[in-house]
Amino acid sequence: MAAKTIAARMLDQLKIPYELRAYEVNEDELDAITVARKVNMPPEATFKTLVARGDKTGVVMACIPGNVELDLKKFASATGNKKVELVAVKEIQSLTGYIRGGVSPLGSKKKYPLYLDHSALDHERVSVSAGQRGLQMILAPLDLQQATAASLADLAKPLS
Numbered sequence: 001m002a003a004k005t006i007a008a009r010m011l012d013q014l015k016i017p018y019e020l021r022a023y024e025v026n027e028d029e030l031d032a033i034t035v036a037r038k039v040n041m042p043p044e045a046t047f048k049t050l051v052a053r054g055d056k057t058g059v060v061m062a063c064i065p066g067n068v069e070l071d072l073k074k075f076a077s078a079t080g081n082k083k084v085e086l087v088a089v090k091e092i093q094s095l096t097g098y099i100r101g102g103v104s105p106l107g108s109k110k111k112y113p114l115y116l117d118h119s120a121l122d123h124e125r126v127s128v129s130a131g132q133r134g135l136q137m138i139l140a141p142l143d144l145q146q147a148t149a150a151s152l153a154d155l156a157k158p159l160s
Helices: 006-013 032-038 072-079 089-096 118-122 141-148
Strands: 019-022 047-054 058-065 068-070 084-086 114-117 126-132 135-139 151-153 156-158
Touching (some): 047 114, 058 068, 114 141, 118 151, 135 141
Parallel strands (some): 058 114
Antiparallel strands (some): 019 135, 047 058, 068 156
């Protein structure tokens, strides 16, 4: 079994039940829909964590279903910004300690405000990165919200 990540250890400390699911990593297939298939979860219940920067708040994180895109206008509004832009891939690791395809909503180097798409509550369990490529955590959405102190918001738009 994979070594416990910081994100998994945080859930342990909070006594939140979860399941770790490992999967084969392919550099060309880091998208959430592929990951969902590999861990046997529906794409709409497999959440990807995105790192953005707002014009007023600085760095903020969004956790959205794998089968949609982040709506930057809705995200800006939810976070109290006029404008929000995704950070460059090369910045993700220095900001969070995680690499692209392994960004967890839990345990980043610095605690950034997290916004969880409200659709998470439509599912019994959701899948999020455990903090490394090839490892997902499956847990109840309310437990995820509690562990991350996430704000619920409407953040998604259909894939274009």
